Amino acid sequence: MEVHYRIRKPIALEVRFRIQGFTVLLGESGVGKTTLLKALAGLVPAEGRPYGGLPPERRPVGYLPQDLALFPHMTAWENVAFPLRGGNRKERALALLNRVGLLEHAHKRPNQLSGGQKQRVALARALARNPEILLLDEPTSALDPLTKDQVLGELVELIRREGIPTLAVSHDPILARMADWLVVMGSGTILQEGPPEEVYSAPSQLLVARLLGYENLFPACIEPGGVEVNRVHLRLSLPPWAQPGDTAWVGIRAEEVIVVRQDRPPPLENILEGVLVSLHPEGLAYRGVFQGSIRLQILLPRHVQARLNLHPGQRLQVVLKPHYLHLMPGQMD
């Protein structure tokens, strides 16, 4: 589904993008994600396709706001039955709750349900309208941080099974990794869209790279066969737009900076020598800072740290493989 919307108030924005399967629209707070979602639901005045000009009650969308807005005075099944008309409302509502795996909680009030359960009741209520698309506002925000990944995974699985195109807006990169289609939004406009692996591996500009968690980003000068960063030549294959003499940005993810093993033959290129300034455990990995002619954030999987047994203050070599170095157009900021 193609979306083309223009909004004037409360934020001016014009966007054009696709919704395809479970689509995640990623953007920082304040760029107008929620406003766009509300506009699609008909709750904010806007022009555009689809559904332009229809009042909210006539749009075939299932809208789940950030706080889910379950009716507090109704039980789970009464919430789900709210949009239903005609006979057997209770049976149909119970069948919907069964579809989201919550039949046993049908008679509970929203305040007796967990964040994930509320989310599924809200989903069942939205499904009761037979929507053409689902609109999810920050679906990770209502969830307990400890179980977030699992609950979210189940929700996305459920939505995929229902086969309804979905637009989820979020600033959480975790959600972006589960997407079938990823759209990155900047202030009032779309910066990039595509399959998530493509967007993740090849952000089109600095802003997108920052949003997607590229921690090592450097202004670079393009040279034949590579770039120069802080007077170090890094070899990489240049895209067609890159002309020697131009300035650009080069980025590498912290987890893709590789520490050279002394017991192996050294790689041939893009080796940096320096000192490990710090190293801290981060979940099951280790996060460190490498200071050579370039300062780099590094993230080591625990099996690597188990083998190398690195400690702060130690001298080491890292390699920036050309394949993992990503070049983006742009002036220095």
Added chain:
Amino acid sequence: MDPSFWIALRLSLEVALLASFLLLLVGVPLAWLLAFRRFPGKSILEAIFLLPLVLPPTVLGFYVLLFLGPEGPWVRITGLSWAFRFEGLVFASVLFSLPFALTAYREAFLALDRNLLDVARTLGSPWWKVWSKVVFPLVWPGLLSGTLLAFAHTLGEFGVVLMVGGSIPGKTQMVSIYIYDLVQALRFEEAARASLVLLGLSLALLVLVRLLEAKGRAWKSTTA
């Protein structure tokens, strides 16, 4: 108990009941407007509605008397003479208790999570269904507690009803004025008994108001 006490109490209850009903009718739409709509002159309008809260009741009563009196605009426009009558008492009571009712109603509406209304609309509900199934079930404790507060307030008013109604026994002598007249006549024992009845009644009403407010809060805490 003196039969004229019961007559005065009955009159007070009738005035308060009718005034509360009218307040509900006028105050609810007005409170919705003040809670959710923006329009020029809103602050001035709000100040005017709150005026009876700070104005001496005799001043308010004096203006109402001028408005309803034989030479006043009300008689000229409608031909109805409401001064020193039951209707005048109700009219003055509505004005006098409006700030209490309005403030309570507005609080009830402001406590409502607007997302609930938005979502109800995206679920295909016309406005009347949003009102009957979502708004009303969530705000009725607030509306009722505001109305009870206005009722209790009207029951105890003195200055305004004295100005507008005079103190005609059996016609416009409300129970608060009746007690005052007893004290003036040094009939302290009867005044004490009548006061006790009013005290009990007011206390019971306020307990009810508190219970309803707690119920309203219970809804509010579950929306989050």
